[in-house]
């Protein structure tokens with residue numbers, strides 16, 4: 237294979253892919269809402285694999301980035317959400333009912 241022939245094609249492509257990945261929010265993860273604690277700003281989710289956090293499926297408590305997110309869902313809802321580690325806390329950054 238001729239590397240010189242490939243590089244002009246691959247370099248802009250890989251730049252484009254990484255720029256796209258940075259601009260993208262993390263992938264949505266499926267979950268089920270177990271409990272919501274509005275006073276504490278916490279939500280317990282039974283969640284599937286969270287790829288961007290390198291976390292397997294489990295039930296756990298999350299903080300929420302914005303308390304208003306807790307008004308979008310209720311206990312027992314099947315949801316999709318994104319989570320990030322913010323100031324050392326696993327934090328739901330978006331959530332919506334499926």
Ligand SMILES: [Cu+2]
Nearest residue numbers: 291294295296
């Ligand atoms: Cu977890």
